[in-house]
Amino acid sequence: MELEARLNATQPGSVRPGGRTAKVRAAVLEATGEALADNGFHALNLDRIAAAAGVGKTTVYRRWGSAVGLVTDLLRDMAEQSLPASDTGSLEGDLRANARLVLDTLTDPRMGPLFRAVIAAAACDEECADALRGFYATRLSEWAPVAERGLARGELPAGTDPLEVVRAVSAPLYYRFAVSREPLTPDTAERAASAALAAAEAGAYVV
Template identity: 45%
Template sequence: MVSRPGGRTARTRTAVAAALQEELLEVGYAGTTIERIARRAGVAKTTLYRRWGSVGQLVVDLFHEAAAVEIPVADTGSLEGDLRALARSAVTLLLHPRSRAVFDIVVGEAVHDEAARAALTDFFAGRVANAAPIVARAVARGEIPANTDAAEVIRQLGAPYYARLYITGDPIGEADADRAAAVTAMAARAGLLA
């Protein structure tokens, strides 16, 4: 069967994604079932079972799809400014209840589920590729050494707020994004992220 953009398959995926997010917000992961999602989305539960098999796989598949979406990368004229804009964007996304609910599940599932681990790995690889122009522009401006590793820059940028969320359980905000950007830019300028 060939899926058509804007066709029934696309409408079903959109309805299921919206229903999943609503269920996660309303009853949490433990209370979310294929039956509840199907009812809310207005589709047959057999469609969901055939396509995804479980709530966990549904979450992973939709997360994997969302991870492929490119995020606009700011060009502020400086490495620190670009990193600040990127970090603020990431923190804003993580603070959005719908995004956070799905992200929390995928992070939790990635510990023991290969598909979830792959989705999370692909998500971060996509984010690194998407943000690589920030590093390339900084190298071209002479702000950082030519051998700066873009992946390491982006990992260092995200590590503080992901650690707060998933390790220490501390809240995150714009100040954390700004601090992460400043520290990462300083490390890159010093040649520590080569």
């Protein structure tokens, strides 16, 4: 997508490395994730990240430049490493799998606090917000084929927007996670998937 392409082209840490450079990137991003999960975005310090990763400060400053640069590259890496979309043979099965994946991510002891820190950073920093939009754009694009297959099987009305179907699954889960701070449970995920499926079948996402 255009936003993701712009991020890849312009943001610090955007060149995909190989060899030793890949190991440096992996170590720095691992340290960044741990620091975000433990202390949040505003405590992110490049000197401490370099020390935790076992790399030189100059390398971190030259390549990532700022805490925002670290978060941007971390989100890109998370999108790249995320599990691929399911193919259970039915739209219902695929949407339930998507809901469970989101649930497992947000309730994970490490990933949950990390996402909370990134969302908080995006609320007050436009570059972080751009990076977060890029992450979700990538994940939505990777899961859109489950709705496209549903369309091909006749499970959805013609003209249904696949992205909107997938977005409808995760939206209530993220609302509970980031806004209302209500508990997330397997039942919550099942309801989100069922509601998205019912709305899609009724034509709510036809464009």
